[in-house]
Amino acid sequence: MNLRLWAVIVGLLASASALTSSAARVTESAPRASIKSLHPDFALLDANSVNVLKSGQGVSTTRTCGQCHDTNFISSHAFHVDLGLRSYAPSRKTWNSSPGLFGEWDPLRYRFLTQSGDERLDLSTAEWLMLNGKRVVGGGPATTSRSGKPLTILKSSVDDPETSLLNAAGNRTAWNWSASGTMEPNCFLCHLERPNLAARMAAIRAGRFSDANTASLLGLNVVEAGARGWTWNRAAFTAGGFVESKVLQIQAPTNANCAGCHGEVHPGTEPLNLHAGDLDYPQTATTGQVISSQRINASGVNFAGKNQLTRSWDIHAERQLQCTDCHYAPNNPAHVTVAKGRSPAHLRYDPRSLDIDKYLQRPDHDLARGQSAQFHVAPEYKGTMRRCENCHDATASHGNWLPYVETHMAAVACESCHIPKMYAPAIQSYDWTVLKVDGKPVQSYRGVNGAPEDARSLVTGFEPVLLKRTNLDGTSLLAPYNLITTFYWVYEDANGNKRPVRLADLQAAFLDGGAYAADIVTAFDGNHDGVIGPAELRIDTPQKEAAVKARLAKLGLQHVRIEGQVQPFSINHNVARGEHALNDCRACHAAGSRVTQGMSLAGFAPVLPVFDTNNNVTGSGDLIRQNDGALFYRPGPIRDAVYVFGATRLGWLDGLGALAFVATLFGVIGHGVLRYLAFKKRPHGHALTRRLHIYDAYRRFWHWLQAISIVILLLTGLVIHRPDLFDVFSFSAVVSLHNILAALLVINAALSLFYHLATERLQEYIPRPYGFFDDAITQAKYYVSGIFKGEPHPFEKSPDDRMNPLQKLTYFGVLNVLLPLQIVTGALMWGVQKWPEVASAFGGLPVLAPFHSLVAWLFASFILGHVYLTTTGATPLEAIRGMVTGDEEIEVHEEGDGDAMA
């Protein structure tokens, strides 16, 4: 017993010391690589489901991955595979035969996917795949014909755009799909840490489509390209013929995988260098979006003001988010509550999601997507992704500094402020109406001084333009975009199909053996130096246009003309944290507001292009083409029912208001000068006056409170209206002062109304209908003539009847019309925050705000007249003194004497 106890104690001590020493060891060891992949070892199968080790054939992804995963389900639930094929519908007039990469015409890549029935072959299916293969996962149009049959069973024919090819000489040749093979969905592309993209690309470019997927494995110690077929590396496989999982590192897609097709992604600490303007990085080329956690100033790019750019490229990348965190597989159990869509309103969480094993068998590859302007494939999945508001509570994060949070959030997309600037160059325009000697269009870029691919070019970045985006739920927000303008020749072929002029034809028209054709040089060489300089390479004269048309006509192209379009490209990445976002009121609420900030579209526009409408963006501004051909976009926010205080104004309305004010000013000055002159001419004795207590204390108090409120309201209103003229004031402080004074004014008006009702003094303000016009005319006559002659006021001021008929009329108008109008419009404008639907019932801010400004002008005019008329008392300052002290010297009218004393 005793012995056993000792044994236990010793054993425990030994194990404890072993534990502590091993713990100590761990502390010292270098960080271990954690297990990255749980994927088991698996057999690589060929197309006949035979292990590649046995057959020596290339790998078939559908067979290999299909051993466990439902590859049919995956292929049919993946728009990355489909690329628009299932919606393929050829059309004579529009060039987009599908909403995806397979069929949608992209004026930047220019090549047109020829439809059957087209006169000329531009891109056949095979050449489309060779050209775009880098961005084609496989499956879909890479294995299936437009009619849904396997490509391999199609009969080879030079006349069929699916089974032919334009050769180097420009002639149609037949394409044999059975020989080239087709390209299955390439699972490796997204699920290997480092698929061999270069080898894959080489196979695709060479038209060896069936080799592409196996080529992705080259260089991973699994397979090598042998002289004939593939040589599989036995050492990478287990004894049972399974490839070792740790060799391939099968994993969930990382940002780097997405980068393979979409744009610049840069993890790690190596300084980032941009592939700017390169359409192989389309998202970066078209918008300047770069996904990297690196600080911008740590990049290897030649930025203007680089030292200060201490923000990261993208806060979400910095915070270690992955593309798939927002663009997730819809049936992923981790995200399924978001993706399952409609559920009872009371339900916050639905526990009934797929088990992980079911998900892994049939993962839905129709990844959650947003509503960007440039991607149209799989429209039924638009708006499924996690957006800003799915993770962030804007009220909590902005509540402590941003006034009118809800108003801002209802008008402006998060991106508008949180993507204030793009730091990589982006394409500005492609002009395909002319070709450079290298066969490329005239390209221009924004955000860079010089060529974007040149490391010496200074990268300045650019500010996106804000356009109205209409969301699926019907709301519309201002969101940031890059605008890309393209110009190109179109023609109508013999079959009546309107098509872009083929690149082959364009090159034939412009070039002759690697140099410009003689006709072209004659037409374009304006300064006769024998070369076509950059300034000459543009269609800016009818002669140039005619010369190109003639060359195209020689090639048999009919009805040739130039068209152009402006396409918006959504900017949703490169998000900045609050401190680097737009957080100064005046960035928007002032002249030069981001909301009204335009965008330069092209240095030279051969024609006025049209705004592309195939998206959810409203280009409601103006496309302005200057005489020199330069093209601009100028937003028209008011047409989008966006009214931004300090930035939006109706010029004519301000003019009208100012006119009323200036007219009053001149009237008052003129009248005053005449009065002064008349006063000097006239012999003046001492007018008989009497001191009367006219205004009691409350009356004086409410008058002056109202007067001060109105004057400061007018001044602060002016600052809010034109902050650019008064930028010494803090915009938000002025807005808050305006609101406080408005509240004060309303309370004061209500209390004084109560006072007047309670004391029956209200009747003083009501013009007496009896003989009103006679009295009014008498008073008017007095102001027009009597006042100059030194006549006494026609109506005597008394504590019970202080106002003359005209005064009563004016105050009646001011108090019953102007003041209520101003209060109601002001309250509605303030209430946009809380009751936006009430304001919008009255036309929203675009109606209310100009109205409020107009009434303000009238108020200002009234005050001017009012103050002037106070000088018409016994002495010029007597009336004001009366309103201050309550006692005023009043002219004594002989006949009214008795009444006044009564």
Next chain:
Amino acid sequence: MSRFPRWIFGLMAIGALVLIPFIYLQPRKPEAPDALARVPVKRVHVDHHDIVKGVFKTGQDVTRTCLVCHKDAAAELMKTTHWTWESKAVTVPWRREAVTIGKINQINNFCIGAQGNENKCMTCHAGYGWEAGKAAQQANAENVDCLACHADPAIYGKGLFGNPADSVDLAAAARSVRATTRENCGKCHFDGGGGNGVKHGDLDESLYFPGRALDVHMGGKHNLQCSDCHLTRKHQILGRMIADNYTIDPAEQVSCEQCHRGKVHKDERIGTHLKSVACQTCHITAIAREEPTKVHWDWSKAGEEGRKDDHYTYLKIKGEFSYESNYTPTYLWFNGNNEYRYLLGDPINRKGPTYINKPAGSIRDPKARIFPFKLHVAKQPFDKVNGYLLQPVTAGKDGFWTNFNWNHAFELAAPITGLAYSGQYDFTETYMYWATTHMVQAADEALQCDACHSATGKPGRLDWTALGYPGDPIKWGGRKLP
């Protein structure tokens, strides 16, 4: 009317009605953390060129002159560790009696120990006269070396036994006295362990003229001196090193919070880190950013005949070593204390490395935060029979550096250290941790998330499982404290 115009009251009431709600409703910005305002403002030091007069033959002559005016200075200094070279007496769980820790009586991972080597080691002691022996030296206030910290280091230098070097013009040195500068402190603290940057990975001669990129406090526009953070009252300098202490009272430690208080990070996400991550972890991104620091020292190779000396790899008197520069620190939980500090005579760990010190803290310790350390690994001699580390006489008379005989060096040391030597020695691995607190980077150069965290499982600089986490807390969540 001579009476006061009453309408003024009305106007004031109106003004109040407008202004009070306006001021009340103004958004109040949180108080901006103004670290710069908390940097101490020091008096301009009196120029002593015309005050100090006389001829000085010895250091003690200078001190006597200083003490004429600064009567308490010597007494104050003699209470500090710069003089005593040891801590206050503390109790440790593995010893019955209270112990003191310091260069005076303990060993470190570099030149091992000072006892018996006073002729050389005391070059960095703020006192003269070690040839008289410890007791006599420590008793004499005139032995206080004012010049070590207050003279212009370009004029003053120390030689044997803590005394001024023979070539020094003591009068000139005495006239140059002033408040301490980085140069004064740097003389010992930048060159500790026998050369530039040897000991500390975060203090070296590059800090004499630092740029902002090297140290945001000492470099760039701030140009802080050591004493701006190591606040000094009556010669007591704030700040303790875990290398020479067992536990440290937070009141005696320098902290970032001396200047950086309140909501230091605008970014809430960074703010959530502060309970578990020390400021240094993100703001000191690398050790030995400019000058290399010694990371490994193998004494067992010392004394080999015929090997060529090379400052960075081998010296016959010291053995083999390696340096590293601009490298990633070792990260440990740290609550400011040591879990263990090797005391002379402690048994070594025969199965693995012996820790000279081991920072205290764990994931379950609420006071502990993840902290960057320089780990210095050495191979030191130990007594094979008695099982403790041996402290040789190296620089002392007839020491190892003279005749390269280890046995003789240990026998010489035995009566000095009081540790018996069995006659058999070998070498064992010893670990020593140095807290990394200098060469601080500004926010725009500090570590970013991906230095430690990764969504893809890419290993970062923190070994989460070794720190006690189930995995990267960006996915697994942070530590849960009671």
